[in-house]
Amino acid sequence: MERIAVSAVRKSFNLKPGQTVTVDGVTSSRIAVLDGVDLTINSGEFITLVGPSGSGKSVLLDVIAGLTEATSGVARIDGIEVTKPHARTAYVFQQYALFPWRTALQNVEYALEVRGVPAAERRERAKDFLHLFGLKGFEDRFPSQLSGGMQQRVAIARALSTDPQVLLMDEPFAALDAQTRDILQSELLRIWEQIKTTVVFVTHSIDEAIYLADRVVVMTARPASVKEIVEIDLPRPRDLDIRNSEAFNAYRGRVWESLRDEVGKAQRDWTLASTYAN
Numbered sequence: 001m002e003r004i005a006v007s008a009v010r011k012s013f014n015l016k017p018g019q020t021v022t023v024d025g026v027t028s029s030r031i032a033v034l035d036g037v038d039l040t041i042n043s044g045e046f047i048t049l050v051g052p053s054g055s056g057k058s059v060l061l062d063v064i065a066g067l068t069e070a071t072s073g074v075a076r077i078d079g080i081e082v083t084k085p086h087a088r089t090a091y092v093f094q095q096y097a098l099f100p101w102r103t104a105l106q107n108v109e110y111a112l113e114v115r116g117v118p119a120a121e122r123r124e125r126a127k128d129f130l131h132l133f134g135l136k137g138f139e140d141r142f143p144s145q146l147s148g149g150m151q152q153r154v155a156i157a158r159a160l161s162t163d164p165q166v167l168l169m170d171e172p173f174a175a176l177d178a179q180t181r182d183i184l185q186s187e188l189l190r191i192w193e194q195i196k197t198t199v200v201f202v203t204h205s206i207d208e209a210i211y212l213a214d215r216v217v218v219m220t221a222r223p224a225s226v227k228e229i230v231e232i233d234l235p236r237p238r239d240l241d242i243r244n245s246e247a248f249n250a251y252r253g254r255v256w257e258s259l260r261d262e263v264g265k266a267q268r269d270w271t272l273a274s275t276y277a278n
């Protein structure tokens, strides 16, 4: 069943007063970020998005989340146009985004509180989700008393505790060390195997993209559209060792080949931008 449908989504922003960009000889005070993005995602699918820095991945997630409006085109969830944040869509950011004045438990509870879940029930649910993420015994710690990996576990527990139909994750593991990142990738997969919510996950790591995904979506350089979709036909449940397999290596080559030109274009873009910046 189709859960998310992004159709011909374009997004551009006004630049600051006095700023202009010149693309193909045309000077404009607007910057085109998304240039006709089409993407359909099935219920329960795990999609990863890769693309050069500044290509518009976060903006695309924001459009799906209902946090920003497309300039034209439409994003739909279950056939309904997204015009504002949806109660059954959850978002996890790169930075932990926890409330520093709330404990781990209270942070998870918060998401349930705003959804009107009664106190006793939300406490139980929040505990269950913290335990699911290996945080038993850390319920009463404040974020500053938790490692980065633990904070991100709390953020994911908070997102999943609301039973989202759509989970949007914007480079959630980018700030973590390599070992913690590996552990959280497998934990996320283990839990996703149980709940099978629809996930859209942005990453700069090709290995992470392949390891997690049913399909890897490669975006072009800005203004972005979908360049290629690589179906990842690796068995599940997946063990981290799968990254050493021949099949994985072939996917690695394939995704990189698709991405390489776009990263090159984006770099030229940046070089030009800094050369002409004043």
Ligand SMILES: Nc1ncnc2c1ncn2[C@@H]1O[C@H](COP(=O)(O)OP(=O)(O)OP(=O)(O)O)[C@@H](O)[C@H]1O
Residues within 6 Å of the ligand: 013, 014, 031, 033, 051, 052, 053, 054, 055, 056, 057, 058, 059, 060, 222
């Ligand atoms: N509110 C805004 N106003 C103006 N420009 C914006 C705004 N939000 C994003 N942009 C521009 O849109 C472009 C795409 O940004 P976005 O954050 O989506 O890139 P990204 O692909 O997520 O990059 P990264 O991989 O570095 O996170 C950038 O050039 C950015 O400057």
Ligand SMILES: [Mg+2]
Residues within 6 Å of the ligand: 057, 058, 059, 170
């Ligand atoms: Mg981003």
